Amino acid sequence: MERTILRATLLFLFCASLFQINCSSDNVKNNKVFVIATYDDVKDWDPATAFSLEIFPMSNMYEPLLWYDAGVKPGRFVPALATSYSKSEDGLVWVFNLRKNVFFHDGSKFDAEVVKFVVERNKKLNGGASYIWSSVSKIIINSPHQITFTLSSPVPFDKIVSSQYGAWMYSPLIDSISKDSLNYGFGSGTGPYQLKKWARNKYILLDKFDKYWGGWNKRDHYNSVLIQIATESSTRFQMIKNGIADYAVLIPNQLIETLENSSEVSVSYHPSWVNEFYLLNTKKYPTNNLWFRRAIASSMDRSVLSNYIYKNTAVESKGLIPQSIPLFVAPDSLIEFSLDIAKNYLNKSGLDLTSLKTDLSYVSTYEQYRLTAFLLLDNLKKIGIDLDLRPGLWSTNWDKAKNLDTAPNIISMAWWPTVSSPSDWLFALYNSQENPLFNLSYYSNSVVDSLTRKAWELETTEPKVAQDLYKEIQNILIDDCVVIPAVDVNVSSVRKKKISGLKSNPAYSTIFVYDLSRN
Amino acid sequence: MGLIMLFVTSITFFIVRLLPGDPVFLLVGDHPTEEQIEKAKNDFGLNEPIYKQYMVFLQKTIMLDLGVSLRTKQPVLTELSKRFSATFELVFFSMIIALLFGFPMGLVSALNQNKRLDYFFRGFGYLGLSIPVFWLGMILQIIFFGILYWLPLQGRYSGIVLQDSPIVYNSGFILIDSFFSGEWGSFTDALRHIILPAFAMAFGVLGIVFRTTRSATIDIMSAPFFRTFKFYGIKNSEIIKKSGYKNTLIPVSTVVGLSFGLMLGGTFLVESIFDWPGVGQFSVLSILTRDFPAIVGVTILYSFVYVIINFFIDMLYIIVDPRIRD
Amino acid sequence: MIKVVKSFFSKRLSSTASLFLVGLFCFSVFIPFISPYSQDIYGSVHFEIAGQPPSFSHWFGTDTAGRDMFTITIRAAFYSLKIAVGVVFFSVLVGVPIGMFSGVSNKRTDEVIMRITDGFLAFPPMILPIAITAILGPSLNNVIIGISVSWFPWYVRIARSQSLVISSLDYVSISKSMGASKYHIIKTHVLPNSLTPIFTQASIDAGYAILTAAGLSFIGLGAQHPEVEWGLLVTQSRAQFLNHWWVVFFPGLFMCLTVVCFNIIGDEFRNNETVEK
DSSP, X not given: OHHHHHHHHHHHHHHHHHHHTOSOOOOOOOXXXXXXXXXXXXXXXXXXXXXXXTHHHHHHHOBOXXXXXXXXXXXXXXXXXXXXXXXXXXXXXXXXXXXXXXXXXXXXXXXXXXXXXXXXXXXXXXXXXXXXXXXXEEEEEEETXXXXXXXXXXXXXXXXXXXXXXXXXXXXXXXXXXXXXXHTOOOOOSSSEEEEEEETTTEEEEEEOTTOTTOSOSSSOOSEEEEEEOOSHHHHHHHHHTTSOSEESOOXXXXXXXXXXXXXXXXXXXXXXXXXXXXXXXXXXXXXXXXXXXXXXXXXXXXXXXXXXXXXXXXXXXXXXXTTSTTOOOOSOOOOOOHHHHHHHHHHHTOOGXXXXXXXXXXXXXXXXXXXXXXXXXXXXXXXXXXXEEEEOHHHHHHHHTSTTTOOSEEEXXXXXXXXSHHXXXXXXXXXXXXXXXXXXXXOOHHHHHHHHHHHHHTTTOHHHHHHHHHHHHHHHHHTTOEEEEEEEEEEEEEETTEEOOOOOTTSSXXXXXXXXXX | OHHHHHHHHHHHHHHHTTSSSOXXXXXXXXXXXXXXXXXXXXXXXXXXXXXXXXXHHHHHHHTTOOOBOTTTOSBHHHHHHHHHHHHXXXXXXXXXXXXXXXXHHHHHHHHTTTSHHHHHHHHHHHHHHHSOHHHHHHHHHIIIIIISOOSOSSSSSOHHHHHHSOOOXXXXXXXXXXXXXXXXXXXXXXXXXXXXXXXXXXXXXXHHXXXXXXXXXXXXXXXXXXXXXXXXXXXXXXXXXXXXXXXXXXXXXXXXXXXXXXXXXXXXXXXXXXTOOSHHHHHHHHHHTTOHHHHHHHHXXXXXXXXXXXXXXXXXXXXXOHHHHO | OHHHHHHHHXXXXXXXXXXXXXXXXHHHHHHHHHOTTGGGGGTOOOGGGTTXXXXXXXXXXXXXXXXXXXXXXXXXXXXXXXXXXXHHHXXXXXHHHHHHHHHHSOHHHHHHHHHHHHHHHXXXXXXXXXXXXXXXXXXXXHHHHHHHHHXXXXXXXXXXXXXXXXXXXXXXXXXXXXXXXXXXXXXXXXXXHHHXXXXXXXXXXXXXXXXXXXXXXXXXXXXXXXXXXXXHHHHHTGGGTTTOHHHHHHHHHHHHHHHHHHHXXXXXXXXXXXXXX
């Protein structure tokens, strides 16, 4: 008997001690530190090749020649390390005037030599997004603060230098650092914050760079940025809920919903440059039949997607590219939802209607894809088509899709650009590819290929013509029914209410702490 | 012993290459170019003929070089050792809970055979055996996180707490490390994280421990020495408390050993639900992403563990049951 | 054996359990004809009524795609029971003959067969089913194959030990020395007397098969939509389960109850087994 009582008491005390520490440790978080809760760590500290989540620290440590502000309409370029620029009539020669009295975190000076060094080094390394520099054929240094680029084709070079990947200007001292130390955390940029400490898979600490050319008296700035790595979404959620984090990345919808009535946390949705769509395999039966493809396209109910499945996390697509992309233009029409018309198309297809089967591959970890797949299955069933669902991880799905034998008829896709132009989608997804990389519809149309090239090269000199060409290309793709557009994704911003200065800019998937102020 | 391991590992090596899908796409980022893909393939020797890959694999394995995980880019050996301690900690804790509750329940049940308490406990035992562990885990999450907000939803620790309190010892077992470092913040944090997953896992084993204890105790109660004691007027519970329970140790420890082995092999459901960074979750993700080195590494680990546990059980039999020794 | 079945039904607990299983099975067969939401079983979705808690019109609520939880939970019983029976059937069909043969054969053959069986058993519990379903492709039928392949060795073992025990009995040795063939021995002596332990294991395994299949669905290697299976339903609820407890609760509850029933039945067989000894 005594033993039981003893046990019970111990158990009780044990439980009590746990609940005492309900809210997380109330460490003195100096409120000059801006805390970001993110889901994964930096994998590559080299600003030339980094291509993923590195954007968070790097966008605060480095600067490009120009920023692109897509948060205003129409979008515009903002001088960063280049104060002004001009281009020749034919768009092949670009001259940039560089900002004076700018220093890197390690003390070296920023000038034209540095720019040349960076571009050449990026091209040589050929990793990450370095292909954006492929059109550069000659670099001439006119003076310490003026540099001329000669291009092999008249591509919109200002867009290229404002990319969120592969366009950072970094200190030439990077060469004296061994490759290993790049793995241990290295960073020397011109940006407002510098790398203070990196604890792998734990956190990244950035401190303010006193000598930043922009100065520190624009507002009540944050002195440090702490990027906390918490792989579990619920931990990030708790961090923002308990006030430890100021900003949280990738919080699942079921948790966001509980923040709706919070007094400290605000949730808002902003347009991004990510869209989701479904590619139709033009080389595999039965989707190799044009009318069959059109029948499937007519069975996709986009209004259900935006009203019920995505709600405010996305809006209906109006074209093959997100509406917020510069030079966006809608095609003449998208195929609208109508099951009657779909049945019509089926009859026109000439296929044997008694046992029509097709399959759809989607990313299993993404709930919205799953619900869309269910919706499509139901609608296709109503017109007599059997849809086989093939959920899987992206790497497996992608791998299977690249081989015609194992490829699905329909595949879910999401795309976001490296360069802010409609051509980014067109080159990667719809231009002819011998061995498809992302052209998973196996579509090959030389007209589309040449029009895309033409439009891309006319963007700077004749944007209106380029835009018309983009419209024409989309019309062709819709007519050939290569793709079913779904939604333009919104990015959710989950942050403390008392932060001000947060602006929406879909061109960069990050947050610029320098622009924020505490209340 | 070694033969079994070789057999299992080699079969895995070849079977894994039957899985549809090419793991090279794990290595390159989201938007790679053709050259980057070819380069990755060559770097990892995926272009070599299969028998060559096998030879290289055998050589490296003997030297304990299990290669690098294609998915996480970390050496497989490091990953496995980190994760093994996580899984082991979880299983160990679950075992403690299962014993703490199952053993006394079994004794009490046997002593009160066919009375209401017995039926109640037996029902509980049935439940333990039948309950799907991932369902139990999710229900616990709904109750203790969703509704009550008492315990964390997932994970082994809140990364931020660990950073503030440096831990001196480094056994890989956070509970032990933080306990001996005197870091109460980390200790309670880790404890709060381990409770739900451990309980979810323990429930099933609890059922088995309970039953074994109960039936072993019942068996003892019909043994001659027992009846002798009863004849002298000593109560059932007294006899059990004094010496009877010792005889239950053999079957119970067998069951514990086997369950331990089974649990180690079957943690992936709990680990997925609770995002516990253990071997189970790692092995499933490796299979799903065709991460060859990781899959083979995991198989080696599991067969090794299986062999060790069998060995220990055999040893245990010899130690505990003097009759076998003769 | 007949005695066992008789005593079986005289006990209240095991007869309730059997009744529950049979009832559930029949219900699951007929539900497509009775329920107003029967189309949901075949993949019909209604997003306008998605995520509703239990109510009079939807007893178990609706899931995130608007399907009626009651209808699909009951229907899932059909598939889960199919898996249970399928797995046990194949495991027994393949494992028992091998085991019995092994038990009555000479030492050499026995050794070889047992070594191979041990090799199979050396794999950690879920690895083989996962590997097989990953290779063959996820579907209910492949789940049955995958689990059977990894479980039949257990039956080899049980059947073998039974046949060893029995074939060493006096009257059987006499039979052997009189020239009876292996087949005859198995048929007349071993088989009838091993039924009970095999049935015990089979009933318990039926329950575990359901749990294992659910685990496979959880990873995505089991049943696929629009098939309904309890494990699959629980998995599908994950994105919103904190706000929609009913989508998790009911399928799991039924899974639990079904497995409990199988365990109760298995226990009953086991009790009779001990009695027989």
